[in-house]
Amino acid sequence: MLELAGYKVGDIAYNSSRTTICHGVRNSDNKKVLIKFHNNEHPTIEDLISIKREYMIASKNYGDNVIKVYEAINCKNSIAIVFEDFGAQSLAELLKTKKLDLKKKLFVAVNIAEALVQVHKQGVVHKDINPFNIVWNFETDEIKLIDFGISSELMDKGHINPNKFEGTCLYVSPEQTGKINRIVDFRSDLYSAGVTFYEIFTGKPPFEGDELEIIYSHIAKMPLEPKFVCNEIPSTISDIIMKLLSKNAEDRYKTASGLKSDLQYCLENIYSSGKINNFLIAQKDVSNRFEIPQKLYGRENDLIKIKNLLNGSIENHIRMLIVSGYPGVGKTAIIEEVSQEFFCKGSRFISGRFSQFERNNPYSAVKTAFGTLIKNLLLENNKLDFWRCCLEKALGTNAGILAEIIPELELIIGKQPEIGKIEPIEENARIKSVLISFIKVFTDKDNRLILFLDDLQWSDLSSINLLKYLLSSDEIEN
Template sequence: MEIDQRSDLYSLGAIFYEIITGNLPLIVNDLVEWTHAHLARKIETPENFNPSIPTIISRIIMRLLEKAPEDRYQSAYGLLEDLKECKRQITLKGAIEPFPIAHKDVSANFHLPKKLYGRYKDRIVLKEAFDYVCDGHAAIVLVSGYPGIGKTMLVNECLKSFVQEKGHFIAGKFDQLKQSIPYAPISAAFANLVKRLMTENQEILEAWKKKILHALGRNGTVITEFIPELEWIIGKQNPIDLLSPKETENRFQMVFRDFVMALSGKEYPLVIFLDDLQWADSSSLHLLRYLSQDANLQYILFIGAYRENEVDENHALTDMLTEFNKGKVFFRHISLLPIEKKQILEMITETLHTGNENITGLVETLYRKTAGNPFFLEV
């Protein structure tokens, strides 16, 4: 998340909240819970604490405390103008009547909103897949489209919001220049999950340690060689027997499956997002194919994104798509199209803080020059 002056405005909102209500916006038991609380928990409005607090004051404070920076005040100037209007009304009338807040709120810096526009049908597909996984199943969703069309934005914006309430979202990105390194993005994604688990309190961390050790048995080293950070939780593991290359791969796939199953469950479904699959190494694709064929996997959602213009009929992903379509596992394929003109209109309206009638020509020009590709709108 971008850190700028809007972070300071959020902090100011927290100060106002405590001054007005006598309470913090969020109350947690320990430091570890703060990040989750800021991202996921809904803040109670000041009016709920004290009905005598003017509605406008409550709305101003809640706008300052919006979770998404683009939904907060964009400038101290806009906030100051609203507070001046509140003071003016109190001076003249002794009360504050409702008025549209943030009407004069324009940032001194140019910001394109970091949010998803449109894609409503695609959001529904992802939500259905996540709900299916939360019911105790496994699912696969592949998202394809041209470069810059918004594949990564779609997955990140939708799935992170779903998982905020419960579960884990991890992501890895394949690199065209690192195709010779097997499993690299998968290893990095799970390493980040381990780091996240390390922030839990000792009791929870000990529970994870027992669960992972039980799943891995005597094969802990198979995973710690793949994810060295895991030793922070389960400790140094005993050496394993040397096998032939094929047997080594088979062992790794089986042990990794058990490891993934240990990290997922009813209270914490696991979402694994792998981006740029068109550059995936063969070992990673074999691993994904192996996992997708396991009927015992539960509470796991695999999401992959790839550039469809770089995947032809001879690409390994094409064969996987065919297998997924014929398989028994829940599978959906989203082919992203360019955004529509009305989404560009919405984006420019929010960016420039102006009415639709003032930007019709600009929207037409942008739509014609970018063909509805969000990436080209940003550059």
């Protein structure tokens, strides 16, 4: 039974692997509240910092369209967060049980846009806009945004550089996948709002499938326009949603206030004349922030050369490309730009960076790259058994050798027995052999693996010898 000083804890409203949210009553005034408990009984310092950050962000003075947070209280080894209970249900639940007309759908969309206006005004990117994090009291028509668990403050930089996947897969923006070289800012929330609007107006999300297929679709595919999914959707609403779903952030709405202005105009048209008059959208969408376009300029020829060479690797089994130049000229930026295209074509792109301070750590960049590959496999929940079987078959009794270099491997194939001490020359030979077997799992005539090693000037001798061995191998395809 969950307990919290000063509150009577009631039944569970929501439960996940990470958190439990309970109904409750504050003893001092019998006020109904919701209490968010974190399930980890022994949280790390990082966990506690994350909870405190969530509380600090969630407790800002937003406005009526964002859930109000009352306090954070120490609870055993963790921290519980108390916030208002205004008798609402999640939009996800209500979309299943209520049939909404166009007026009501627009009303919801306007309120979501207003919630984003309030959040962005405080310099916060929510990063998890979806129907589960929008709650609605259907009787009072109060609509509020909840859950700031992964939210971030933009601070002075005005953007966030993502290095991992964050968000809910069905609703995440392309830049939040961590698969492309793009920053996260307010426009990422607007993309997720676009996915949510698509579901509100059409009855289904724009993309479906397993997690990898959905991520690929967010990055590379445009959905069928809403007006073609449901002919009752006005063209203007369809255009607004498609603008929000633009792959490039520069092509979306710049501000939530610009979005709200267009949606409000549509709603007023419906109330006054029963239809939406055609108008040019985004005319009032003006940002007061200086935005630097996230595009490369003047490198078109270099990009074409790199793409042509990598495309040729299918026929030539394995190729090596070296990009050289003075520090700061954009070598890494070019490769990261190319990586987006090859991910969209179904290739696996992994990267690692050598450091001048880790030259005594053999294979440092290679370890990072293949560790990332394993973490990406863990996202493919429905294929984990397949990958486990493939890796066990390919590596056999040598799996422990690779697990010492790539510890993440044990997250898929389980704990491996320790490998006894052997001579360095024999050890290097075994590492090279088992790494070939590992790479072959992910490469054949239909599947390509691209390995990007940055700052090669700081590489160690073992890594250089490994690269020579890989390049001379006739066992690896693609």
